[in-house]
Amino acid sequence: MIGSTTSCVRIIVAMTKEGPKIHMAFWKMARAHNITDNFCMGESGNLLAWVNKNTGSIERIVSGLWPNGTEVPRHPDTQQELLGKNLPDWQQATSMCLSAAVHFPGLKLQHWDIAFCRQGPVLMELNTEADLGVPQFLGRTPFLDATIKELLVNT
Template sequence: MWFFKKFHYYYTNIDDSLLGKNIFHEIYIFIDYLFNFLIQGSSLTNYFIYSFYSLRNAEKRKYVTWRRQRWIYRQCNDPDYIHKLRDKNLINEIFGDYLMRDWLLPDEKTFEQFAQFVADNPVFIAKPALGTEGAGVKKFDVSAADEAALQAIYEELQGKQYLLERYIKQHPQIHCLHPQSVNTIRLTTIRNRDGVNILTAALRMGRADSVVDNYTTGGIVASVDLATGIVSSRGVDKMHHEFIVHPDTNEAIIGRQIPKWEEVKAFVKKLGEVVPQVRYTGWDIAITEDGPVLLEGNYQGNFHVQQHPDHTGKFKLFKETIKRI
C-alpha cells in the first residue's frame, strides 16, 4: 500500500504540467513506470525525479538508475570495507585529520566529559551515528544552559547512538545562502589506476527552518562546474521546483563562485585515498574561511543530486571511469 501512496504523492505533487491530470492518466503513467522498471532499472523515485514519463528511451539509457547504481557499487566498493563509511563514528575515527572539529559519543562518556565538551563547543550538532539523509539531526545551543538543563540534554541523548560535533562556522559566501543549515558541496569520486577522479559536484542548501541541507528532506541542489567551481545550473528540489535565487534568503544561486575551489578539489582527492577498498564515494564538504572540512563520506552517494539539477544522465561517465579500475 505504501508504494501506491508514494506513487500517487509524486504524481499529484511534482511541479510538472504533464502530471496530475486524472485517474486514467495516472493509471497510464503507472503502467509506463512498470515498463521503465523492467527495461531501465528505474526506481519509482528515479522515474519521477528524472521525468522518465517524458523522455525517449535513448535519453533514459544515459541516466544512472537504481539498477545501474547497484552495478556501480558492486564494481567499486569492497563489501568488507563499506562499514568504514557507514558508521559516522568510524568515519570520524578514520578521517579525524580532515574533520577540523571536536566530536564526542555521549553513550561512551560521563556527564562530566559531556559537560566539558559543551563548555568548549556550546553550539553543536547531534546526529545518529548510523543515520542517513539527515534524519534525526538536531542542533543545540547551550551557551545559556545551567547544569540541570545540560543534565537533561545528556540524558535525552543517552542510549540512542548519537554523535556530537562542534557546529561548523561556514565561509560567508556559503553561509548566506541559508544560515540555518551547514550548506555543503557534494563531490563524487572514483579511484582507479589513474588515481582519484572527481566526477561530479553539487551545492546543497537547506530550506526554511531545517538545520540540514539534504535533498531528500526538502533541500535544494545545484550543479557546480568542476573546472571553475561556479554554480552552473538553477537550484532544484525533488518536487521539480526550480530556483535562480534561494527562496528564503533571495541570495543568487546560479553563477555563484564556490570559495577555495582548488583547495576543495585537492582535499577531496586526498580523502579518496584513505580507504582504497571503497573506490566510489560521495563526499560532503563544508567550506570555512580556513578551508574545506569533511562532514562525512557516503559509499552509496545519491545520484539524484548528481543528475537532477542539470538534467544530464551520467552513466557513460561512470562506466568509462570504472573501466580503468
C-alpha cells in the first residue's frame, strides 16, 4: 500500500488492573525518500494515519500537525487510496502486543511499534516515552480517559 519502505504502527497499551488494554493506535508511514518512519512533526515528509484500535481500519491520514498539516486520502508515492482500508493481520498484531505487554508489568503505558510484513506482524520495539500530543491531534480524542485516569490514581 505504501511502497517498499519499512513503517510501523504504534500501538499504545495501558496496563490496567484487569490486564493490558489497547488504548490507541496510529501508523507512522515512511515515504520513498526516507529510510525511517520518524515523523518529526511533519518535517520528514512522512505521514501519520489514525488506526481504529478495534478493527485496524485507517480513519485519517495527515502530512503534518497543526497548523501546517493537511489531510490526505492516498499515499503520495504509490497513489494508493488508504482511507477505509484495513491493516492485514490486525487481530494477530494486537494479540501479540497484549501478550508481550504482560512481561513489562511495571510499565503502565507501553508504546509498541509493529511492522506489518509479508510473513505477518513483527514487534520492532517497545518505547517507554512518547509524544502524547501526536495521537490526540491525529485521533481527535483526548489521551486522558477513564482508563488512563485509573492508571494515574493507582500508580
